[in-house]
Structure formats: C-alpha cells, structure tokens
Amino acid sequence: MSPPRIAVVVFPGTWSDRDFLDVAPLVGWDARPVWHAERELGGVDAVVLPGGFAHGDYLRTGAIARFSPIMPAIESFAASGGAVLGSCNGFQVLCEAGMLPGALLRNDHLEFRCDWQWLRVEAPASCPAWLGQIADGQPIRLPISHGEGRYYADEATLSQLEATQRVVLRYAEADGRVTSDANPNGSLHGIAGITNGRGNVLGLMPHPERAAEAEVGGSDGRLILRSLTTWLAEQPVAAERRL
Amino acid sequence: MRWIAEVHVQLRPGIADPEGLTIAGGLRALGFASVSDVRSGKLLRVSFEADEVDQARSQVEAMCRRLLANPVMETATWELRADDEPSEEARLA
Numbered sequence: 209m210s211p212p213r214i215a216v217v218v219f220p221g222t223w224s225d226r227d228f229l230d231v232a233p234l235v236g237w238d239a240r241p242v243w244h245a246e247r248e249l250g251g252v253d254a255v256v257l258p259g260g261f262a263h264g265d266y267l268r269t270g271a272i273a274r275f276s277p278i279m280p281a282i283e284s285f286a287a288s289g290g291a292v293l294g295s296c297n298g299f300q301v302l303c304e305a306g307m308l309p310g311a312l313l314r315n316d317h318l319e320f321r322c323d324w325q326w327l328r329v330e331a332p333a334s335c336p337a338w339l340g341q342i343a344d345g346q347p348i349r350l351p352i353s354h355g356e357g358r359y360y361a362d363e364a365t366l367s368q369l370e371a372t373q374r375v376v377l378r379y380a381e382a383d384g385r386v387t388s389d390a391n392p393n394g395s396l397h398g399i400a401g402i403t404n405g406r407g408n409v410l411g412l413m414p415h416p417e418r419a420a421e422a423e424v425g426g427s428d429g430r431l432i433l434r435s436l437t438t439w440l441a442e443q444p445v446a447a448e449r450r451l
Numbered sequence: 452m453r454w455i456a457e458v459h460v461q462l463r464p465g466i467a468d469p470e471g472l473t474i475a476g477g478l479r480a481l482g483f484a485s486v487s488d489v490r491s492g493k494l495l496r497v498s499f500e501a502d503e504v505d506q507a508r509s510q511v512e513a514m515c516r517r518l519l520a521n522p523v524m525e526t527a528t529w530e531l532r533a534d535d536e537p538s539e540e541a542r543l544a
Contacts, residue, residue: 267518267519268521268525271518271521275518303523304521309523310523311521311523311524313462313466313524314469314470315469316467316469317469318469318470318473360466360523360524361523362523394467394469
C-alpha cells in the first residue's frame with residue numbers, strides 16, 4: 209500500500225513545516241508542503257497546520273491566516289471527515305477559523321515558554337485519527353514553544369467540551385496528574401489540546417513533530433503521528449477522498 | 452469622502468489580562484498607590500472611503516465583526532469621524 213499523502217500547510221511565517229516534512233518518512237507519511245495561496249489541497253489523506261507565526265501573528269494569532277486562499281479547502285476537507293491537525297500556531301488558526309471552539313491568549317506570565325512538557329492524554333477514542341494508538345490517561349512528553357497558549361473559552365463551551373470528552377490533552381506532571389504547577393501558560397482546565405465534535409480535527413499547543421526522534425530528546429510525538437497512519441489504513445473512504 | 456475610525460479592542464470583561472495587571476503593578480510601584488486596575492488593549496486607526504456616514508458606520512461594524520476583534524475573547528468599540536485633513540499625498544504635493 210502506498211503511504212498516505214499529507215498536506216503540510218505553509219503560511220508566511222510558518223516555522224515547523226520543515227520539521228513535519230523531515231519526520232514524515234519516519235511515521236510512514238508521504239508529506240508535501242502546500243502554500244497558503246493555493247486553493248486546492250490536491251488530493252491528500254490528511255492536513256497538518258504547523259506551528260510558527262503566520263503573517264507575523266499580527267492583530268491576533270491566526271487572525272490573518274484564517275482568511276488564506278487555502279482555508280476554504282481545508283474547511284471542506286474537515287467537513288467531509290478528513291483528518292486535520294493544528295499544532296501550536298496551527299491550533300490558533302483552527303480556533304480563529306471557528307473549526308475548533310475557544311481561543312489562545314497570551315500566556316499568563318507574559319513569557320514565551322520553550323520547554324519539554326508532560327501531558328495527559330484523555331479520552332483518545334474522541335479523536336481516533338490522531339490519538340488512536342495512545343492509551344486513556346497515558347502521560348506523554350512533548351515540547352511546547354509558545355507565547356500565546358492560554359486556552360480560553362466561556363463557561364458554557366468549557367462545560368460542553370468536558371461533557372462530550374473533547375478535552376484530549378491536558379498539561380500534567382510526569383505521572384499524569386493534572387496540577388496547576390504543571391500548567392505552563394494559565395490555560396483554563398489545564399487544556400493543551402481539544403478535538404471537534406466529529407473527532408477528526410485535533411488542535412494542540414505542543415509540538416509532536418519536534419519529538420519524533422530519540423536523538424532530539426524524545427519520540428512520544430510519533431505516537432500521535434503514527435496514530436494517523438494506522439487510522440488512515442483502516443479507513444475505506446480515505447482512498448476515495450483523494451479523487 | 453474619507454473617514455477615520457478609531458477602533459479600541461479589549462479583552463472581554465472577566466478574562467484575565469496579565470499585561471494590564473503587570474502595568475498596574477508598575478504604576479503602584481511608582482507611587483500611584485490608588486491604581487486599582489489596568490486593562491490593556493489595542494487602538495487601530497483605520498482610514499477609508501465611504502459616501503455617507505451610515506455607509507461608513509456599517510463598514511466599520513463589518514470590519515470589527517469579520518477581522519478586527521475575535522468575539523470569543525474581545526470586544527471592539529469605535530469612534531468615527533470625517534477625515535478633513537489633507538491626505539499625505541496632497542500635503543506633500
């Protein structure tokens with residue numbers, strides 16, 4: 209079977225696209241960059257919005273990027289059930305575009321935080337495309353690298369996210385306990401990642417692509433990236449979606 | 452005719468504003484002991500063309516709604532005035 213084709217979207221100012229492209233062969237992906245000014249994804253099995261500072265993050269993070277020519281194609285791809293991952297700036301773009309609820313605000317301590325971070329994976333069945341190979345409650349360790357990662361949503365939205373098990377990643381201690389000390393940015397409910405109602409769109413502040421090789425300090429990111437590879441292999445519709 | 456809209460964007464009330472808190476602390480450290488709160492935000496000065504005031508108003512409203520503020524976390528208020536100053540090009544000519 210040929211490897212799944214993954215679009216890695218590149219906005220002006222994106223910086224993690226090359227890391228995703230670099231680790232793609234390690235997780236069985238045939239990944240290619242897609243420039244933001246394109247209007248079609250060109251027959252792919254999944255879409256990644258990487259981290260960075262799209263359009264300088266001017267006005268708000270992701271505010272300009274969400275109006276990029278490629279965004280309607282990504283929105284309709286997701287609406288048809290296609291798997292979409294937004295990491296860091298990509299998560300911010302997904303929130304601005306309304307593809308995920310809430311927003312990412314300035315870190316509560318006002319500092320840019322670049323560090324290794326433990327996370328607890330919760331309800332991976334809510335997002336089988338990206339978390340299918342991870343156990344419920346499993347602690348994983350990924351890098352974070354952001355100045356604006358404080359997840360915010362109003363009380364009603366938070367309640368709905370919790371009730372429907374759409375909070376799938378929380379900042380945690382190494383043993384998986386979610387504590388306020390482990391929260392690196394003041395995110396409400398310690399939220400590091402959420403999924404949409406259908407479970408095909410994942411937004412997370414950490415960087416799985418920066419933790420896909422033991423040589424760089426950790427490989428837990430592969431659990432997320434490989435989950436997609438496995439999930440796609442199980443999807444009879446994936447091949448059709450390319451057409 | 453030309454118009455200028457000054458759009459003030461702020462975090463919604465109740466959302467923690469660490470930048471405002473830090474500035475308030477700075478003011479108190481300088482001796483302004485009575486400062487109880489600072490809310491930060493941004494000011495956007497938009498120059499644009501519209502035939503008459505109602506059209507100008509609806510344009511500013513649309514700008515705020517579509518791009519300038521994210522209603523999830525922000526509010527936008529604005530003031531509109533006719534721009535009767537000569538334009539930069541006219542002034543230099």
